[in-house]
Amino acid sequence: MTLSQVNTENAVQAVPAIPRPTAPAHVIKDDAEAIAVARGLATEFVKESAKRDRERIWPVAELDAFSQSGLWSINVPKAFGGPEVSYATLAKVIEIISAADSSIGQIAQNHLGVVAAIRTVSDPEQQKLLFAEVLKGTRFGNAFSEFGSKRAVDFETRFTDAGDHVVVNGRKFYSSGALLAHLVPIVALDDEGRAWYAIAQRDAPGLTVIDDWSSFGQRTTLSGTVLLDNVKVPKTHLVPGYKGYEVPTADGAIFQIIQVAVDTGIAQAAIDETVDFVRTKSRAWVDSGVENAWDDPYTIQAVGDLTLRLHAAQALLEKAGYAIDRAVLNPTADTVAEAQIATAEAKVLSTEIAIAATNKLFELAGTRSTLAEHNLDRHWRNARTHTLHDPVRWKYSILGKFFLNGEKPPLHAWS
Template sequence: MTTLLKDAPAAADAVPGQSGVPAVARPDAPAHIIRDDAEAIAVAEKLAAQFAKGALHRDRERVWPLAELDAFSQSGLWSLNVPKRFGGPDLSYRTIVKVIDIISASDPSLGQIPQNHIGVVAAIRTTSDETQQALLFKQVLEGTRFGNAFSEFGSKRAADFETTFVDDGDHVIVSGRKFYATGALLAHLVPVVALDDEGRAFYAIADRAAPGLTVIDDWSAFGQRTTLSGTVLLDKVRVPKTHVVPGYKGYAEPTADGAIFQIIQVAVDTGIAAAAIADTISFVREKSRAWVDSGLDHAWQDPYVIQAVGALKLRLNATRALLDRAAIAVDEAVANPNGETVATAQITTAEAKILSTEIAIEATNKLFELAGTRSTLAEHGLDRHWRNARTHTLHDPVRWKYAIVGNYYLNGENPPLHAWS
């Protein structure tokens, strides 16, 4: 069970921008190691059933998922892409995205929290030497959670960073300010994107309890309310060089790193859509009334409703098929990284991102149209699906996904190499 290192304010009582949230203790027992794909899916389904029970309450009251997050990271699902030679499961991204889809359908905030953890593990695998991989993967397998402190609120573009570090013997000293720090509140380690004196981006993986590192509970978005995000302040934070990962190398030449960050986002949106469609079907069958002019006894007999639900399920199935296709391409790019395999992974992931965004928005809108006015009552909390979809799908704009897909097919132009492509 997670405990705070010192008493912390409840999320609802925290004063945004005024005080940091204390760090959490590391796990007191090693995390489970998943054996194979089937076990990963079975564990995800079991956890999803548990997480779904409190999802509405956590969203409504913005309750941090303390116990749920512990169960999630200790289950072994956070180490699925650790290589076998370091003791990890080394499962495919086909399986990993299914896990995130399943968890996100139960609670998309919980589904989003490990996104950057998975991406950083992938980056360590791509860019770190054997010694650093052995050190960091050992911690991951023990149950250590990576948060993130990547993006900066006031920069002109998402990839512009003002956070820097300077050399200090066996350590580096990091200073800066971050936002959109998914998972940082309850992480054990916080990878910070910081630039060296040559302008190269590294992941400086700081201890969550390090002096000078402050995480503020000021995430106020109307959706994805419990992703444990907020502002991260870095005031001369010391990070051992053993924990400074040369992330820039993952984009200096073709690797799957960017597509991996992206494909997890696709899986989250797919899970949101799946949950909205499931709740639509349940509500229409159990609570909605037939329209006055239909001459029918039940809403589920309405031919217009039947057609609309069929269209939603068709689009969801198409999204999942394309997500699976993209994951196959990502697996190929991990195994054999080159310009062609990486571009294929990026493009198929972008295509899946387009469909997942569109079905998430459509399904969460259609829910109310098909279920009727009664579905808007606060007691049902169904608005959380739309709020989550609208918030999460803003992560990177779909209009630019269309652009890179079109440019690829029309002009043979490969997508740029970065974490948003």
Template sequence: MNIAVNAGTLAGEPQPVPQPVPGPPRPSEPAHIIRDDAEAIRVAEALAEAFRIGASGRDRSGARPAAELDAFSQSGLWSINVPKAHGGPGVSYATLAKVIAIVSAADPSIGQIAQNHLGIVAAIDTVSSPEQKTLLFGEVLRGTRFGNAFSERGTKRAADFETRFTADGDHVVVRGQKFYATGALLAHLVPIVATDGAGRAWYAIAERDAPGLSVIDDWSSFGQRGTASGTVLIADVRVPKTHLVPAWKGYERPSADGAIFQIIQAAVDAGIARAALDDTIDFVRTKSRPWIDSGQDRASDDPYTIQAVGDLTIRLHAAEALLERAGRAIDAAVAAPDAASVAAAQLATAEAKVLTTEAALASTNKLFELAGTRSTLAEHNLDRHWRNARTHTLHDPVRWKYAIVGNHALNGVAPPFHAWS
């Protein structure tokens, strides 16, 4: 049984009884398949125009972007890192990061929902057998969306998992509980990180409507509201062994899997920074008043405002350049994975994560200083940019990215090798 609960009730009010709700239907038509990198960018830009229109309203109401997600996955952009050998576009990871940044500038919740799906596609390419790749990539190319049931609350560290599975014939039976389950609510398949008797982590990819799988819509964060990153309850969920992916193998030897998960997070932050800067410029040009001491007739001619917008623009361009550089480093590590190429991809991605975090926080905060008091009015809902940036940039602590880069530069120490690096 699947359960979704809306957490929007006021404190002290009676809580609604959770009601069973089905997952989204599988697409009735096969998804489009992108031909090349240039088409991926064109499609992302067209979708972003449509997603931008309702983004503020969805943030206000807490509405889930169901129709938008259908358009996104059917566009072919959810299969862009399926390898060419398996019928996919196999675009550059620099292009993939740019796609996510473009979409996230329109609605960062939608950009983040795709993150774990694309990461799982990369992991399957790294660790799955040829037969499993054919099966699962076939699903992705038809338009099937993966969600995520990875993280857990209450464990000592992010990499500690209490969710377990046991074998039962040609299936495994999974039991546990997850949180931060971005994308699970609107997924067709839900990859669950669960460990075997030896403590090794696997992705047990369950049907969204599998008996015992309950998705709880209890995401109450002030930002990234549309991600529905709430709870997944897993009560003896049966998963066929054909859909049991050995995630642990991705970290048994050098692979770019961790850097791929990370670059998509950085791309979301780059998109948030872009949206905030664009809205700052528009507001200053059309609504803000010049300060009385400036001697100017337009706020956009204030020399201090000009300087600040120039600074934010340079920071964003630098972040975007590092994001592209990290994508190229990941491409090299995917093509020829070894300790050196993977470390180079991790370091480049860490650098991009630092600058995209800083650009997102600076742009979303500076918006109000430059645009003025009226920019804080509820009618504009511009605080959503800061709320989204502040929430999403907490995904993994950027202070540790500085440490990774500095320790390598000073002491030649390679980055730690796990899914968050």
């Protein structure tokens, strides 16, 4: 299917833009506060997470609380008034939020990735303008990927120069966060085929977001089709994203590490649900010789194994975060490759443990855990859906080429 054949009959279901919060967002002061704020929010987000998934309820209040908390500006550089926390801390924040509700954790991914890209490729004047927006609590959505193209890097969306602004035309899909965003970064090509982020107002004339996301997992990531019909974007908001991949930068690893953190969060949630169910609802097996399900030796071994593998993934996630910190401060071919490799390793383990933990939950908790009233299958559905964002089998290729032949990973948003 080509982009010109995408069905847009549901355009009448276009979702109107929402007003921005009237109060300025909080600004986090340091890494410790970022973690503490994330844990406080997660305590609230988890309460209705199963219901939001079951009924596909948009997390409107939760998203406002998330962005107003200051956690959406934690990678704004200190030179522009931001916290500039470690990427190890940023990853932990996303993991904590994702353990409570992985859809909410994913919504922040592209926002934080675009903030990182602005730091890498924008001039100081543009950085000052856009970082000020982020510090106020402005949320970036995204309109990156396109439906039906041969490869993820193939874009048909383009813009034309119109003096002090550009005009964007195209269609997008997989647009996490776009429904409730304040600004929508659009990946669009110029006349030379270079990819830019054209950051449009969510309510810009010609920008239509349709609520047609129908995946069985990550059901409330506020994604959907984005239609772009002569959308005007001021050149002040035209970010040369392509520059982040012309030379070694940490931009790709940053997009990837946030993906990893969502998956370790899902795994953590699944293990927590397993432990709670086994200790409160499961029955001991007839041949086990024990009175309580939590004394079953096979269950004990399995929970120990799952937790060990999660801790291994989390350790690599933290290692990758610190490697990204070094690559951001000193972007060389070697530091960037180090960050990419560490992140790829973490991606492999996070995918494996997310799938394993969400599957093992039912084996250990028993038949009762499959009842609709618990909605525990959301963890498997979320893990299976989210881990498909980029194929982990290609991470093994990156690792093997690097460790066997010294070949550095490619420079793009999936590496």
